[in-house]
Amino acid sequence: MGAEPSPADLYGPLLAKVQERAILPDGKTFVDALPRRPVADIMRDFAALPAGDAALRAFIAANFDLPTQGTGASPAVLPLRAHIRALWKELARAPEQAASGSALAVQHRHVVPGGRFREIYYWDSFFTMLGLVRDGELELANGIVDAMTDLIEAHGHVPNGTRTYYLGRSQPPLFHMMVELLDDGRSNVAARRLSAMKREHAWWMAGAGEVEPGRSGARVARLADGDLLNRYWDPRDTPRDESWREDVATAAASGRPVGEVYRDLRAGAESGWDFSSRWLDGDALPSIRTTAIAPVDLNAFLFGLETAIAASGDGDAEHYAGLARERRAAMNRHLWHAEGGYFADFDVERARLRPPLTAAALAPLLVGAATQEQADSTAAAVAERLLAPGGLHTTLAATGQQWDRPNGWAPLQWIAVAGLKRYGHDALARDIAARWVDTVGTTFARTGLLFEKYDVEQAGVGGGGEYATQTGFGWTNGVTADFIDRYDLSPPRE
Incomplete structure (x- = not known):
């Protein structure tokens, strides 16, 4: 973790009271707020504050500047593709040379997702960059990669987002894909980005050499046969600052040690799939x-990261090529569902495959870790079971969690399309892209807005x-811009 204290470290009982009493409707609002006075003075006066929600609301209003709602909430007047081009300017942010509040410094122009997400997010950024590159916004795209490089050099990893409360966790490691998308071959830039890729890999693999068979440590798990796989993790076992109230309630309902539940929630947030039946025993x-x-x-x-470093041809190339070969073999032994004909997750504690088919099954195709036979079998399973009228299902479980049915998410559509194309399943790839563009376009025609997730069964907002x-x-x-341009698709219009 970075040395920068999070709002929970700074405000402790004040944060807990604000979040647990739901003084602000969205828990992220308070942890993004800027203090108007020194923290010590705020906490001294809080200790003498009279009881009651009204007094607490007044105290927050007097001592903090609360963030405003982010961009992207105004209905469009342009057609969809032109609207996306216009949105880059709205979603772009100037460099933040000095951190303020919970924000981490960002030295380059960059793009944020929108809405409550006012900062850079790790895996979001790769998929955003697809559209930036399509629209010639290379300064912004390079600014994102340079910001990611800075973060790896400062912290060893790219945090979930550029906030102090995200420093304990990362997100799906796609930095190498961003580098591949942009790196122009300038030796100093390429060398720095390659060095950052190696450092990120070391962060994910920390402790691997000391983990014994059948045990896990940090983000690595050594299986009983000696194979090494990775998992999501966070060193903190406390509620997430931005979701404190929700996490406290979840842990209280679990009947388990609360620290264990908090860490699993944090790890679920690191996965990017927060939350999904993939991580649950049942629906709850x-x-x-x-x-x-x-x-x-x-x-x-991580196989993709190892392969990318190996492809650099530098002195460490063969070492990383060997790591990639070992990981691919471990994935084949433990993550391939032979009966179902697709890749799936592995339960490390129970030493068995978790059989449900999810959109994550397409990731090995994206990075070239599948054989042609595995890709063909996966494509058949996806076409038969995951394909929905409006794109690709995330999972087949309807739990009410946002990374489950009936929702579809842009990054998973793109991973599927790119992975299927890599193995020659062009028709299915185009079909998924066309269904997704139709869903986004139909919803846009009704609302004039673009959303973070969609209902791919009803072609509406997720x-x-x-x-x-x-x-x-x-x-x-x-993703939508990339699909429209790649396949020359025409979104629906009113």
């Missing part, structure tokens, strides 16, 4: 067990989760 969030699971997509992305569906929206814009 208190049963979350993220840290017990080796996810197929995480291991695929729901579920612990906050209201957001507009903007970086990765939807990027």
Whole structure:
């Protein structure tokens, strides 16, 4: 973790009281607020504050500047594709040379997702960059990658987002894909980005050499046969600052040690799939067990990172090529569902495959970790079971969690399309892209807005989760623009 204290570290009982009493409707609002006075003075006066929500509301209003709603909430007057081009300016942010409040410094112009998401988010950014590149916004795209490089150099990893309360966790490691998308071959830039890729890999693999068979440590799990896979993790076992109230309620309902539940919730947030039946025993969030699971997509992305470093041809290339070979073999042994014909997650604690088919099964195709036979079988399973009228289902479980049925998400559509194309399944790839553009276009024609997630069964706005569906929206814009341009698609119009 970085040395920068999070709002929970700074405000402790004040944060807990504000969040647990739901003084502000969205828990992220308070942790993004800027203090008007020194923290010590605020906490001294809080200790003498009279009881009651009214007094607490007044205290917050007097001592903090609360953030405003982000961009992307105004209905469009342009056609969809032109609207996406216009949105880059609205979603762009100037460099923040000095951190303020919980924000981390960002030295380059960049793009944020929109709505409540006012800062850079890690895996969102790759999918946003697809649209930036399509629209010639290379300064912004390079600014994002330069910001990611700075973060890795400062912290060893890219945090979930550029806030102090995100420093304990990352997100799906796609930095190498961003580098591949942009790196122009300038030796100093390429060398710095390659060095950052190696450092990020070391962060994900920390402790691997000391983990014994059948044990896990940090983000690595050594299986009984000696194979090594990765999992999501966070060193903190406290409620998330931005979702404190929700996490306290989830842990209280679990009947488990609360620290264990908090860490699983944090790990679920690191996965980007926050939250999904992938991490649950059943349908209820208190049963979350993220840290017990080796996810197929995480291991695929790390295979991609190892392969990318190996392809650099520098002195460490063969070492990383060997790591990639070992990971691919471990994925084949433990993550391939032979009976179902697709890749799936592995339960490390129970030493068995988790059989449900999810959109994460396409990640090994994206990075080239599948054989042609595995890709063909996966394509058949996806076409038969995951394909929905409006795109690709996230999972087949309807739990009310936002990363479950009936929701579809832009990054998963793109991973599927790119992975299927890599193995020659062009027709299915185009079909998924066309269905997605139709969903986004139909909803846009009704609302004039772009959303973070969609209902791919009813071609409408997605729901579920612990906050209201957001507009903007970086990765939807990027993926949709890429699909429209790649396949020359015409979105529906009123």
